Amino acid sequence: MEHLKQTFGMQDHLTRQQISSALxxxxxxxxxIIQDHMMKLTKLFSGLENKGTLFELDFKIEIIFASLPDAYSYFIMNFHMNKVVINNISELTNMLIEAESMLKKNKVVSLVTEKSSQGSKNQKKKRTKKSKKGKSTSVKGG
Known part of the structure; x- marks a missing residue:
């Protein structure tokens, strides 16, 4: 019986190490998508908790923030500056889903703005070329 405990205890240790490394x-x-990412992290946290490793909510939040791309840095900064209090990871997930939708809207707006500003530059170039052609024609005609 003792041998079985040692054998399975070593397997638990190895499993914990693998899950921790992945986390x-x-x-x-x-x-x-942020929801898929959060589900993956939640699954990893649950795997470790099932093996006896417990985390405080604040530690989980910091691990989650560390895993996010730079696009979420504004959200993270606001979260800390406003000292937002959440009761569980589900609340944070909902907040991140909202932030993701705002990021996507801003990205679309900036792309539209960039394309429209490039279009106006191209129109200016076309106009200048036309006006130069017009001048050269009038010089030839005169």
């Missing part, structure tokens, strides 16, 4: 090295990619 601390997880980074969200730009193409990933």
């Amino acid at each position: 601390f090295s997880t980074k969200m990619h730009d193409s990933t």
Whole structure:
């Protein structure tokens, strides 16, 4: 019986180490949806908690923030500056989903703005070329 405890105890230790490694090295990619990322992290936290490793909520939040891309830095800064209090990871997930939708809207607006400003530059170039052609024609005609 003691041998079984030692054998399975070593397996638990190895499993904890693997889950911890995955948790601390997880980074969200730009193409990933925040909800999927949060589900992955929640699953890793649960795996460690099932093996006897408990985390305080503040520690979980910091691990989550460390895994987010730079696009969320404004959200993280506001979260800390406003000393937001949440009761669980689900609340944070909902806040991050809202932040993600705002980031997507801002990205679309900036892309539209960039394209429209590039379009106006191209129109100015076309106009200048036309006016130069017009001047050269009038010089030839005169």
